[in-house]
Amino acid sequence: MAETTACADCREMAANRSWVLRALGHPECVTAIRAEQLAARKFWIRINPEGCVTGSALGEYVGPLAEDAHKEFTPKVRDRRREAAEGWRHELVGHDEWKQRAEPCLFGKCQHRRAVS
Numbered sequence: 001m002a003e004t005t006a007c008a009d010c011r012e013m014a015a016n017r018s019w020v021l022r023a024l025g026h027p028e029c030v031t032a033i034r035a036e037q038l039a040a041r042k043f044w045i046r047i048n049p050e051g052c053v054t055g056s057a058l059g060e061y062v063g064p065l066a067e068d069a070h071k072e073f074t075p076k077v078r079d080r081r082r083e084a085a086e087g088w089r090h091e092l093v094g095h096d097e098w099k100q101r102a103e104p105c106l107f108g109k110c111q112h113r114r115a116v117s
């Protein structure tokens with residue numbers, strides 16, 4: 001199975017009646033549509049001054065601005081000002097980029113940590 005495809009009926013349900021898809025969709029179509037939705041998701045990643053990703057959050061739950069993301073990770077204004085001055089950043093990335101950039105950091109397998117220690 002190279003291609004993940006869903007039939008027209010399941011696509012229509014996914015677009016207009018997603019609760020029906022869960023109950024009536026073909027299992028393989030539901031899996032394919034889930035995978036597509038996951039691939040289309042955006043994530044906020046939180047990057048420390050060394051360039052290491054220390055956190056991530058689903059974009060749709062946080063908001064469209066880097067400020068929104070910063071507030072999500074750091075609720076206090078004072079802490080946000082300090083972090084901004086220190087060079088903390090927040091970037092919105094797609095799922096592929098998230099896997100490339102965030103996953104190694106979040107699982108402790110990136111270059112940044114080795115450079116620090």
Ligand SMILES: [Zn+2]
Nearest residue numbers: 007010026029
């Ligand atoms: Zn189907």
Ligand SMILES: [Zn+2]
Nearest residue numbers: 052105110112
């Ligand atoms: Zn890192």
